[in-house]
Amino acid sequence: MRKKNFFAGPSVLPVEVLEEIRDQIVDYNGEGLSMIEASHRGGMFEDMYDECLATFRRLLNIPDDYDVYFLGGGATLQFTMIPANFLLPGTVADYAKTGSWANKAASDAAKIGKVNVFFDGKEGNYTSLPDVKDIKPSENSSYLYLCSNETIGGIEWQDFPDTGDVPLIADMSSDILSRPVDVSKFSMIYGGVQKNLGPAGATFIIMKKSMLERRNENLTAYMDYELHSKNKGLYNTPPVFSIWGVKLVLDWVEKNGGAEGMLERAKKKSSLIYDVIDSSSFFHSPVDKRYRSRMNIVFRLPSEELEKKFIAESSAEGMLGLKGHRSVGGLRASLYNALPYEDVVALRDFMVEFERKNG
Numbered sequence: 289m290r291k292k293n294f295f296a297g298p299s300v301l302p303v304e305v306l307e308e309i310r311d312q313i314v315d316y317n318g319e320g321l322s323m324i325e326a327s328h329r330g331g332m333f334e335d336m337y338d339e340c341l342a343t344f345r346r347l348l349n350i351p352d353d354y355d356v357y358f359l360g361g362g363a364t365l366q367f368t369m370i371p372a373n374f375l376l377p378g379t380v381a382d383y384a385k386t387g388s389w390a391n392k393a394a395s396d397a398a399k400i401g402k403v404n405v406f407f408d409g410k411e412g413n414y415t416s417l418p419d420v421k422d423i424k425p426s427e428n429s430s431y432l433y434l435c436s437n438e439t440i441g442g443i444e445w446q447d448f449p450d451t452g453d454v455p456l457i458a459d460m461s462s463d464i465l466s467r468p469v470d471v472s473k474f475s476m477i478y479g480g481v482q483k484n485l486g487p488a489g490a491t492f493i494i495m496k497k498s499m500l501e502r503r504n505e506n507l508t509a510y511m512d513y514e515l516h517s518k519n520k521g522l523y524n525t526p527p528v529f530s531i532w533g534v535k536l537v538l539d540w541v542e543k544n545g546g547a548e549g550m551l552e553r554a555k556k557k558s559s560l561i562y563d564v565i566d567s568s569s570f571f572h573s574p575v576d577k578r579y580r581s582r583m584n585i586v587f588r589l590p591s592e593e594l595e596k597k598f599i600a601e602s603s604a605e606g607m608l609g610l611k612g613h614r615s616v617g618g619l620r621a622s623l624y625n626a627l628p629y630e631d632v633v634a635l636r637d638f639m640v641e642f643e644r645k646n647g
């Protein structure tokens with residue numbers, strides 16, 4: 289029996305996708321060759337890649353004046369590439385420090401240029417977000433940066449600031465395609481694929497082409513977005529296996545109602561757990577209700593001892609990955625797109641029963 293997979297990343301994949309990989313891994317569509325042993329310059333990979341990019345464009349309604357491609361290096365490499373390309377001398381970059389991931393991005397950017405922190409959630413222990421109406425980019429801002437969903441803290445932006453002419457850049461690693469998003473509001477959206485889109489390895493890049501006109505042109509090859517734009521991510525060897533997995537996951541998303549369908553799923557699943565938390569004094573969510581994440585639900589029990597017990601007993605029942613990140617403790621249930629509804633029902637029932645026995 290398959291485990292119930294609440295890991296934050298790498299994370300659950302649709303079982304249909306795993307079965308398709310199993311069926312196709314030795315002989316892809318009767319070609320007598322595996323996708324993962326074919327040249328990335330050959331037709332078989334490129335046909336699959338082009339379909340993958342086209343489906344991604346359809347699912348997110350990505351306008352034609354945007355590039356879409358995949359790179360290696362994880363979301364983490366983008367923490368450096370973004371300021372290296374766009375944080376030009378004499379300008380600043382505006383960052384929201386909303387938790388682990390945005391803070392890492394801001395700290396890397398500060399090594400490259402001048403960073404203005406327009407919001408710092410530190411005092412509130414990163415449990416809330418700024419009101420988008422209050423956000424104004426700096427006068428000489430090169431871009432404004434945010435992380436749409438803090439995977440570790442469990443907070444998610446529900447809408448996004450209007451930054452006018454200043455490019456808006458977002459790390460959407462952990463909530464991409466969990467809801468529709470108006471891509472035209474952003475100049476760049478990127479993220480690792482291993483949370484919501486596929487097996488670890490690839491990083492998706494969605495970038496308005498005009499961004500390339502305002503970049504630092506004096507960069508080494510891999511660091512330069514223009515080179516990747518020209519080669520649609522195939523300047524060097526791409527993470528082939530990961531991209532193939534992403535292609536299959538995107539097909540699965542399309543079959544299951546696209547971004548709207550994923551939003552419905554996410555609402556249904558997350559409210560099962562939040563309803564238990566809200567109707568109990570045993571469970572407790574530290575996060576500001578207005579910004580609670582539908583992807584990563586962070587919660588606490590009355591004591592660390594009970595939390596340990598909860599993790600041990602849930603894991604004995606086949607529910608994995610419920611331990612909170614080591615930096616914040618507590619518990620965290622990640623409910624990515626591919627996690628079946630029934631698995632969340634099982635967690636809900638487990639929580640209710642655990643409170644009855646220990647509350």
Ligand SMILES: *Cc1c(COP(=O)(O)O)cnc(C)c1O
Nearest residue numbers: 362363364389439459461462480
């Ligand atoms: C996981 C995660 C990252 C880091 O991704 P890597 O691919 O491991 O570099 C960055 N940002 C967010 C929001 C994440 O969830």
